[in-house]
Amino acid sequence: xxxxxxxxxxxxxxxxxxxxxxxxxxxxxxxxxxxxxxxxxxxxxxxxxxxxxxxxxxxxxxxxxxxxxxxxxxxxxxxxxxxxxxxxxxxxxxxxxxxxxxxxxxxxxxxxxxxxxxxxxxxxxxxxxxxxxxxx
Amino acid sequence: xxxxxxxxxxxxxxxxxxxxxxxxxxxxxxxxxxxxxxxxxxxxxxxxxxxxxxxxxxxxxxxxxxxxxxxxxxxxxxxxxxxxxxxxxxxxxxxxxxxxxxxxxxxxxxxxxxxxxxxxxxxxxxxxxxxxxxxxxxxxxxxxxxxxxxxxxxxxxxxxxxxxxxxxxxxxxxxxxxxxxxxxxxxxxxxxxxxxxxxxxxxxxxxxxxxxxxxxxxxxxxxxxxxxxxxxxxxxxxxxxxxxxxxxxxxxxxxxxxxxxxxxxxxxxxxxxxxxxxxxxxxxxxxxxxxxxxxxxxxxxxxxxxxxxxxxxxxxxxxxxxxxxxxxxxxxxxxxxxxxxxxxxxxxxxxxxxxxxxxxxxxxxxxxxxxxxxxxxxxx
Numbered sequence: 001x002x003x004x005x006x007x008x009x010x011x012x013x014x015x016x017x018x019x020x021x022x023x024x025x026x027x028x029x030x031x032x033x034x035x036x037x038x039x040x041x042x043x044x045x046x047x048x049x050x051x052x053x054x055x056x057x058x059x060x061x062x063x064x065x066x067x068x069x070x071x072x073x074x075x076x077x078x079x080x081x082x083x084x085x086x087x088x089x090x091x092x093x094x095x096x097x098x099x100x101x102x103x104x105x106x107x108x109x110x111x112x113x114x115x116x117x118x119x120x121x122x123x124x125x126x127x128x129x130x131x132x133x134x135x136x
Numbered sequence: 137x138x139x140x141x142x143x144x145x146x147x148x149x150x151x152x153x154x155x156x157x158x159x160x161x162x163x164x165x166x167x168x169x170x171x172x173x174x175x176x177x178x179x180x181x182x183x184x185x186x187x188x189x190x191x192x193x194x195x196x197x198x199x200x201x202x203x204x205x206x207x208x209x210x211x212x213x214x215x216x217x218x219x220x221x222x223x224x225x226x227x228x229x230x231x232x233x234x235x236x237x238x239x240x241x242x243x244x245x246x247x248x249x250x251x252x253x254x255x256x257x258x259x260x261x262x263x264x265x266x267x268x269x270x271x272x273x274x275x276x277x278x279x280x281x282x283x284x285x286x287x288x289x290x291x292x293x294x295x296x297x298x299x300x301x302x303x304x305x306x307x308x309x310x311x312x313x314x315x316x317x318x319x320x321x322x323x324x325x326x327x328x329x330x331x332x333x334x335x336x337x338x339x340x341x342x343x344x345x346x347x348x349x350x351x352x353x354x355x356x357x358x359x360x361x362x363x364x365x366x367x368x369x370x371x372x373x374x375x376x377x378x379x380x381x382x383x384x385x386x387x388x389x390x391x392x393x394x395x396x397x398x399x400x401x402x403x404x405x406x407x408x409x410x411x412x413x414x415x416x417x418x419x420x421x422x423x424x425x426x427x428x429x430x431x432x433x434x435x436x437x438x439x440x441x442x443x444x445x446x447x448x449x450x451x452x453x454x455x456x457x458x459x460x461x462x463x464x465x466x467x468x469x470x471x472x473x474x475x476x477x478x479x480x481x482x483x484x485x486x487x488x489x490x491x492x493x494x495x496x497x498x499x500x501x502x503x504x505x506x507x508x509x510x511x512x513x514x515x516x
Contacts, residue, residue: 008264074254077270
């Protein structure tokens with residue numbers, strides 16, 4: 001039996017992020033008061049407390065901050081193992097977790113450049129994968 | 137601080153069987169700890185506990201034990217919770233809110249096979265940005281931290297394995313430890329990979345078990361039979377919940393909580409004789425050694441090499457065998473304090489650290505999310 005993979009419970013905070021992914025945009029928060037950029041959208045800036053930070057479309061460029069190969073996968077992912085999951089540091093600053101596609105055989109070393117690639121996920125969600133930029 | 141620990145005990149550990157509950161384990165540990173202290177349940181007016189499984193655990197444990205506390209602490213910061221409970225209880229006792237605080241924990245996660253490995257269905261809250269990717273938690277988060285430590289500082293898998301090997305050597309000296317068979321660095325490296333770079337033997341055990349601590353004032357302890365252990369200092373901190381939000385994967389909350397605890401104790405890290413450091417994974421110990429100032433950031437791998445943490449090494453760390461080899465029933469924090477107290481009382485037999493007068497117990501919870509540190513001292 002194939003178990004259902006988990007998917008986001010989009011809420012009033014996160015729905016714009018997931019809608020952005022569906023539209024090919026990676027949205028982050030950018031505070032007008034303190035210029036702090038943060039990953040997930042919420043009604044205030046987590047650094048200075050200002051109301052309703054603006055949404056910004058991130059460039060989709062980033063680098064590998066940390067990366068692991070999952071060998072012993074949760075049941076719903078067992079058919080895909082082994083696979084890479086990383087923390088990607090976006091060019092704009094925030095970090096995001098994502099699956100990594102090695103593209104043309106790129107090595108997921110710390111600092112290796114990656115580019116966002118929107119791919120279909122379960123329950124009609126679109127997920128922001130990242131692809132290693134080049135081999136070597 | 138003037139509060140003291142006057143009783144410590146474990147429940148049955150390891151595999152307790154499918155028909156025993158975490159409440160029964162907590163009651164067993166609590167009554168043992170109270171008996172050791174020369175007290176009974178009727179003396180208890182403060183209660184602290186946390187649970188992986190239960191909601192409102194302090195109410196359920198109070199009812200089950202038959203106590204009616206007027207000081208209650210259900211702080212749950214993951215595995216570090218019980219170290220936080222000690223600090224909070226010390227303040228409450230000093231403030232006169234209560235006189236005898238019981239701290240308990242129990243879990244039957246091994247017998248119940250209740251350890252969760254990944255989520256299904258719709259994922260709420262901030263987890264929705266992480267759990268969708270199939271990274272098992274908490275091991276995946278610790279693997280990310282280990283990968284970064286290796287990539288930035290050149291730490292090796294063999295250096296991580298040193299932590300597991302040292303823990304196993306201590307466990308061989310602890311009659312109640314779960315895993316006591318010899319373990320080599322090669323064995324760790326040859327064990328199945330879970331999430332690179334962490335192998336199965338880089339990960340803590342999954343066992344059943346429970347524990348209890350009894351605290352009171354120094355004044356009340358003067359009338360009790362045992363040797364009280366002073367709570368000299370306490371600190372706690374959190375920097376994030378999910379690993380994606382951790383400010384720096386090389387700096388854990390212990391870097392805040394441990395200096396605070398040492399400062400309150402009026403001690404420096406070089407004054408400490410015994411270290412009981414939460415070892416959910418081998419990388420946790422490396423990061424904690426760096427955070428509490430035993431070595432510089434990035435130098436944890438070289439620091440532990442050559443059996444430095446093992447019996448007979450330079451530093452007495454995790455003398456019970458730790459979560460890696462002694463027991464790990466879901467949350468380990470209470471066991472760091474139990475072992476620290478026993479070391480200070482000189483009760484540890486073959487694994488006793490000679491002349492131990494000061495100890496530091498540190499809990500790490502969540503995905504390197506919380507840290508709680510207590511500094512303990514032997515009187516006289």
